[in-house]
Amino acid sequence: MKFEAATIKDIANALGLSTSTVSRALRDSHEISTATKQLVLEYATRINYHPNPIALSLKEKRSRSIGVIVAEIANSFFSQAINGIESVAKDKGYNVIISQTHESFEKELMTLQYLASRSIDGLLISVSSGTQNLEHLKALHDRGFPIVFFDRIVEDLQTHKVMVDNFRGAYDATLHLVNKGYKHIAVLAGPENLSISRERVAGYLEALAQSRMKPSKSMIKYSQFAGLYINEVEQSVNQLLKLRPKPDAIFTASDKLTTNCMRVFKAKGIKIPEDMALVGFSNSDLIELLHPPLTVVRQPAFEMGQIATGMLLQLVESKKPVREFERKILATNLIVQASS
Amino acid sequence: MKFEAATIKDIANALGLSTSTVSRALRDSHEISTATKQLVLEYATRINYHPNPIALSLKEKRSRSIGVIVAEIANSFFSQAINGIESVAKDKGYNVIISQTHESFEKELMTLQYLASRSIDGLLISVSSGTQNLEHLKALHDRGFPIVFFDRIVEDLQTHKVMVDNFRGAYDATLHLVNKGYKHIAVLAGPENLSISRERVAGYLEALAQSRMKPSKSMIKYSQFAGLYINEVEQSVNQLLKLRPKPDAIFTASDKLTTNCMRVFKAKGIKIPEDMALVGFSNSDLIELLHPPLTVVRQPAFEMGQIATGMLLQLVESKKPVREFERKILATNLIVQASS
DNA sequence: TCGTTTCCAGATAACGTTAAAATAAATTAT
DNA sequence: ATAATTTATTTTAACGTTATCTGGAAACGA
Numbered sequence: 001m002k003f004e005a006a007t008i009k010d011i012a013n014a015l016g017l018s019t020s021t022v023s024r025a026l027r028d029s030h031e032i033s034t035a036t037k038q039l040v041l042e043y044a045t046r047i048n049y050h051p052n053p054i055a056l057s058l059k060e061k062r063s064r065s066i067g068v069i070v071a072e073i074a075n076s077f078f079s080q081a082i083n084g085i086e087s088v089a090k091d092k093g094y095n096v097i098i099s100q101t102h103e104s105f106e107k108e109l110m111t112l113q114y115l116a117s118r119s120i121d122g123l124l125i126s127v128s129s130g131t132q133n134l135e136h137l138k139a140l141h142d143r144g145f146p147i148v149f150f151d152r153i154v155e156d157l158q159t160h161k162v163m164v165d166n167f168r169g170a171y172d173a174t175l176h177l178v179n180k181g182y183k184h185i186a187v188l189a190g191p192e193n194l195s196i197s198r199e200r201v202a203g204y205l206e207a208l209a210q211s212r213m214k215p216s217k218s219m220i221k222y223s224q225f226a227g228l229y230i231n232e233v234e235q236s237v238n239q240l241l242k243l244r245p246k247p248d249a250i251f252t253a254s255d256k257l258t259t260n261c262m263r264v265f266k267a268k269g270i271k272i273p274e275d276m277a278l279v280g281f282s283n284s285d286l287i288e289l290l291h292p293p294l295t296v297v298r299q300p301a302f303e304m305g306q307i308a309t310g311m312l313l314q315l316v317e318s319k320k321p322v323r324e325f326e327r328k329i330l331a332t333n334l335i336v337q338a339s340s
Numbered sequence: 341m342k343f344e345a346a347t348i349k350d351i352a353n354a355l356g357l358s359t360s361t362v363s364r365a366l367r368d369s370h371e372i373s374t375a376t377k378q379l380v381l382e383y384a385t386r387i388n389y390h391p392n393p394i395a396l397s398l399k400e401k402r403s404r405s406i407g408v409i410v411a412e413i414a415n416s417f418f419s420q421a422i423n424g425i426e427s428v429a430k431d432k433g434y435n436v437i438i439s440q441t442h443e444s445f446e447k448e449l450m451t452l453q454y455l456a457s458r459s460i461d462g463l464l465i466s467v468s469s470g471t472q473n474l475e476h477l478k479a480l481h482d483r484g485f486p487i488v489f490f491d492r493i494v495e496d497l498q499t500h501k502v503m504v505d506n507f508r509g510a511y512d513a514t515l516h517l518v519n520k521g522y523k524h525i526a527v528l529a530g531p532e533n534l535s536i537s538r539e540r541v542a543g544y545l546e547a548l549a550q551s552r553m554k555p556s557k558s559m560i561k562y563s564q565f566a567g568l569y570i571n572e573v574e575q576s577v578n579q580l581l582k583l584r585p586k587p588d589a590i591f592t593a594s595d596k597l598t599t600n601c602m603r604v605f606k607a608k609g610i611k612i613p614e615d616m617a618l619v620g621f622s623n624s625d626l627i628e629l630l631h632p633p634l635t636v637v638r639q640p641a642f643e644m645g646q647i648a649t650g651m652l653l654q655l656v657e658s659k660k661p662v663r664e665f666e667r668k669i670l671a672t673n674l675i676v677q678a679s680s
Numbered sequence: 681t682c683g684t685t686t687c688c689a690g691a692t693a694a695c696g697t698t699a700a701a702a703t704a705a706a707t708t709a710t
Numbered sequence: 711a712t713a714a715t716t717t718a719t720t721t722t723a724a725c726g727t728t729a730t731c732t733g734g735a736a737a738c739g740a
Contacts, residue, residue, distance in 0.1 A: 050457040055696035074419040118392040291631030395726035
């Protein structure tokens with residue numbers, strides 16, 4: 001099933017001109033007479049001519065599409081970020097091609113291979129929780145392929161990066177718990193190989209240190225899939241509950257960890273904040289409707305998407321290789337509600 | 341900034357063969373000797389050759405991309421649907437290009453124009469709440485361009501459609517409220533021009549009728565932007581609260597209407613379900629964590645995305661024009677919780 | 681031995697577009 | 711009047727790929 005659209009050739013044949021004349025007339029070149037231009041333009045409008053973007057892509061060696069790789073589209077943080085990405089991209093005339101990893105390194109690899117085999121001009125990526133080996137990204141990057149990292153960045157690749165101040169976000173959240181009088185604060189973090197997990201744990205530790213509370217290793221739980229699967233979270237919570245002294249508050253370091261932790265609490269009949277306080281990273285827009293309304297660290301996801309896309313398009317459209325890279329760090333926002 | 345990838349020509353030059361020989365060797369044609377094939381294949385692997393998808397697109401007149409137009413990516417229903425779309429599309433080797441309308445007809449028009457100017461092979465669309473005029477879609481459809489509607493479908497275009505049984509979903513929800521003993525049940529619906537709004541209101545009316553409750557016109561509130569903006573919802577709620585008898589339950593007919601209605605209730609100090617019961621369409625995955633846990637009509641969004649994509653690719657890949665169109669209706673799922 | 685088939689490979693054209701080179705016609709300069 | 715210049719257009723080539731057509735050599739049959 002196909003449908004044929006008008007081409008320059010159709011116009012040329014109809015008007016008895018050559019294709020290049022038509023092409024130049026359409027682009028309003030000075031070397032085409034006004035009469036011819038008008039003739040061509042009129043006819044083009046009449047038959048509803050639109051240049052074939054694929055032919056242009058082939059000629060110009062650019063597709064005007066950018067790829068986006070995230071863990072899950074159906075995650076408030078990522079969908080908000082994609083919203084921002086789409087807004088800037090459309091503005092600049094770029095298509096947005098979306099892929100998900102579902103936190104699997106293999107899927108990330110395949111997707112990257114697929115996207116990068118020349119149908120996109122650049123890539124926005126927030127790496128999967130399973131990503132340890134970076135060869136696939138390095139190889140692309142070394143060939144000069146434009147890549148911008150957002151949220152879950154990778155330290156040993158020199159390119160633009162956009163993230164929040166993870167350390168500070170975690171620090172603020174933990175300090176808030178300390179100030180509320182909680183004495184035994186645990187943390188649920190994503191996988192240790194992700195820098196955002198390490199930074200958030202570091203912020204947590206710093207807040208404890210400054211408050212002269214000595215952190216215990218057993219109070220820190222890493223989750224391989226960043227909380228995507230509830231049983232992973234349940235396991236961590238079970239381990240925490242067995243500790244003595246028992247934690248009286250938990251700081252959850254990612255969106256899914258936060259909501260799945262709430263689910264586990266609910267299933268176990270643990271009351272927030274009476275039995276256990278909860279503060280976590282989350283970009284859900286329903287936090288104030290939850291029971292209890294959740295104290296969260298919110299990331300400016302939409303803005304992150306916008307900034308990352310701006311940076312990527314700068315790389316894509318730059319004539320000469322870019323050597324100076326930006327590292328943009330946005331502020332998180334602590335929204336205090338009843339859960340703490 | 342660009343980077344050069346290997347082409348068939350590079351291989352041909354390096355091995356002293358013609359491009360057509362290389363092309364055929366790579367596609368394992370029988371008219372190329374085993375020795376040559378091996379030579380070519382080996383070299384291609386070595387220099388990491390990948391066929392240029394854009395050149396292929398030009399030749400084959402297909403881009404292996406499909407467009408998706410939805411109101412908002414950052415909406416649980418749509419992001420789940422996109423998840424399903426992406427899963428099937430990737431499986432079949434198609435890119436997914438995403439655009440949002442933010443419920444604006446103008447944006448839908450522009451986006452459609454942009455996408456359809458030949459860079460996509462087909463379109464999945466859930467029309468914006470502002471869509472009344474269908475000329476843009478009809479024009480495309482008449483030219484044979486493959487379109488599949490999902491969720492918010494359009495009745496007077498003959499093509500594949502996937503939706504839920506909106507009538508039944510609304511009927512079930514309303515009947516549930518009736519059975520719980522509520523006497524004055526109001527409804528907040530999306531814009532009247534969308535068939536899903538009309539169907540859901542019809543289901544609501546039928547449930548009332550069967551229960552011998554006489555429906556009142558003033559209990560039915562349509563919202564132009566399907567609840568996207570909270571002030572629209574607030575206005576409707578205010579009007580409902582002024583009615584005598586005052587409604588003791590509300591059925592909300594879309595995701596955003598449901599959550600924004602909760603927000604309005606919370607702001608006004610209206611307790612659910614004591615002051616007012618609430619049942620609504622929602623695909624949020626946090627409903628059981630809300631206060632109170634919400635009784636919802638859930639749509640199989642992921643599945644809808646999958647089915648719609650399957651149908652679209654069938655249209656796209658069909659050799660001959662398709663004349664028989666499917667109309668797939670999925671069941672909704674009423675999840676009863678404390679809000680009713 | 682000659683003609684036919686089979687095997688393998690190269691040449692050409694095409695998808696839709698545009699940049700660069702070539703040409704033709706008209707105008708200007710000498 | 712002729713050369714030089716300008717103007718307006720066409721021709722060619724190219725982006726990367728593949729389908730179709732063409733051709734040469736070896737193998738086979740009569």
